[in-house]
Amino acid sequence: MQREKIPEANPPKFDNLFKFWISFFKSIPKLPVVGSFSLGILRILASAVWPIFLYRSLKQIGIASDTAILFNIMVVLFMLLLAAVSHHFQSRINIAVLSEFTVELSSRIWKKMNALDWLTFHGKNRVYYFDMLLIETWRVRNGLVAILESIVVNALIAGILSIFIGFVSLPLFFVCLAGLVIMGSAHILATVQTRPFMKQFHEAWRVQHHWIAKCVDQFDLLKMDRAYAESFDAHQTKTGEFVAVNSQLLLTQARWRNINQFVANMVRVAVFIIGIYWVKVGFIGLDALLLTLLIVSIVQGNISQVTGGMGNIMEAQESLKTISLFLGLKEEKVPDPDSFTEFPAITKISIRDLSYGYQDTWVVEHVDLDLHAGNIYLWRGANGSGKTTVAHILMGLIEPGQGRLEINDQPADWVTLKSLRNRFAYLNQDSPIFMGDIKENALFGHPEPQLAWESLQTSWLYRLLPGLHQEGGRRVGERGEGLSGGESKRIAFIRELLRSSEILILDEPLNHLDEYVIQEIEREIVNIKAEAIVIIISHQSGFERVADEIRDF
Structure with missing residues (x-):
């Protein structure tokens, strides 16, 4: 639809x-x-x-x-x-x-x-x-x-x-x-x-x-x-x-x-x-x-x-x-999705002179970025330094006040990112979990949910399902009530990684996770980057050893 x-x-x-x-x-x-x-x-x-x-x-x-x-x-x-x-x-x-x-x-x-x-x-x-x-x-x-x-x-x-x-x-x-x-x-x-x-x-x-x-x-x-x-x-x-x-x-x-x-x-x-x-x-x-x-x-x-x-x-x-x-509330401007069905695979995104502000305060000023598929980028910085804002811009959720965008070395409009969002994966800090069962949350939006669930059984992601509930039938309440913060993060992680994505943004992915899960993610993320642009936003140490580029905001 x-x-x-x-x-x-x-x-x-x-x-x-x-x-x-x-x-x-x-x-x-x-x-x-x-x-x-x-x-x-x-x-x-x-x-x-x-x-x-x-x-x-x-x-x-x-x-x-x-x-x-x-x-x-x-x-x-x-x-x-x-x-x-x-x-x-x-x-x-x-x-x-x-x-x-x-x-x-x-x-x-x-x-x-x-x-x-x-x-x-x-x-x-x-x-x-x-x-x-x-x-x-x-x-x-x-x-x-x-x-x-x-x-x-x-x-x-x-x-x-x-x-x-x-x-x-x-x-x-x-x-x-x-x-x-x-x-x-x-x-x-x-x-x-x-x-x-x-x-x-x-x-x-x-x-x-x-x-x-x-x-x-x-x-x-x-x-x-x-x-x-x-x-x-x-x-x-x-x-x-x-x-x-x-x-x-x-x-x-x-x-x-x-x-x-x-x-x-x-x-x-x-x-x-x-x-x-x-x-x-x-x-x-x-x-x-x-x-x-x-x-x-x-x-x-x-x-x-x-x-x-x-x-x-x-x-x-x-x-x-x-x-x-x-x-009469403001809608986002989304072009005809049919015009982007044949858009080539994203291998590079370049941004120049990116600036964005809320009301009268600039959150991001004159940022330049070059992102290549096959690389892991680690973004660090204090709270409010603009890391998540730039991620939102890359996801096409907000449009910057100024800046130039190129995709695969070709000039592109910021609205283009909105039409390519189905190719992106984004794990944000809140780990959105809704009322339902674990399986429904993990497979939400997947084009082939049953196939995805079957493939999950043989994937390393299967080990991230909450213990003793790996059949996926456990019910959760509004906003993930009944799950721990780590369990919510795991389910959200599974939901994003079950999809093939050309850009993967992980915003504070280690929050609420135990050491075992952290090691699993660090090990597997190297395999994920082969055909994707991987961006990790984190205050915690650990990703420096797998990052191809580290940027401090």
Whole structure:
């Protein structure tokens, strides 16, 4: 699977709510749209027709036969069932459409994340990407559900039922209309007034999420009786702040929920009192009043669905803006990989006048390098002297501020290194290990994993697998939890050396390793260099005797 350039030529615009919804509906296959629309119409019709038959039943009591009245009641029950069934199947269609959309959006975010410039990616943390892939995507999905199922359909049902009251009793219609306007306004006002507190809660949730991750990272230090009280106090403070924001949100929601309930009860009481009075003076019939009260309660339920959906749409809009900002993050410039498929084997890399700095500080200044296949280069120097930065530049992870590059004595662009990365091996200081088993970690990214695992059994690398777990099935936790530093380094070493590489960069390869493994690596690295450029970055002694060139930074 090739990397895709993200965003595409015509990406969805997330900064405009109306345009985004329009583009979404245009992207849905026509058949599901027709199916969902048809079921929505059927649901609306069924919800609007049953009061007619119920009204007829009330009018026919004492006049028509029991069979006729029973027929009308059976029609009412059938219409209610039809509305429920239509809603169910409409939900199934909508969920299928939204599932496909959600997967596509999540895939788009994932591709964008992996297309980011190396420094841009590391400028964020895992909580940020977790929120983007899960929370923001899910809120957009909820907003789409609100549009497809809540707002349009429930608003139409509420409107049609309200109009039906006019056929039952025009005076009651105007009374109910005034009441429904009041209730609807209260619901909308509640949604608008509660929204800022919801936004504050979402932000506080993110802060708390960061804090919990920090607490987990402090575990080993706390076990050493370091700053336990301080960490606990900080946890109490952070949690207290989070709970305070959550409490403020809950209190606001409860206040407006009580206000809405009070307004709804007042409307019901007002309609009931006015209706009873009109019944007593003979202005309307009792059956009209009873049916009106029933319909008003149903309309109220539909209105609450509409306002709840509006809240979901507001959340979706905020998430779309967040996703839009994310999709605007800087990507690395990678040329067409097909243009480098026939790139000749790398036998020499020359760099002249290389300089690179972070912000206003130069880390590397005016460095010249000549690297030849078949040689081992040992880079030494104090922390921060630029050794790892130069390695990152060679790997194409970052581009230098200035410098000239030649590959095989031919001028080359720095972007070229990005397209050749699959030919490089890089063992960095962190030894990236992910959640899974040892075998999965060791073979990750290998083009022929099963063949690689079989060849590993007869290779010297097999001896680097953690003892008693050489079948590779041992599970490890997040970031290599459950493995020692040496075991993590060994697995990462196996992963890099199982691949045929033209450049091998080992950044502090001896960290966490015992003497046996160090001797194995020193002995075998001489064999590895035959067809590769080998660069070793190390503070520790031992590689001087195998190095062809030593450079002090």
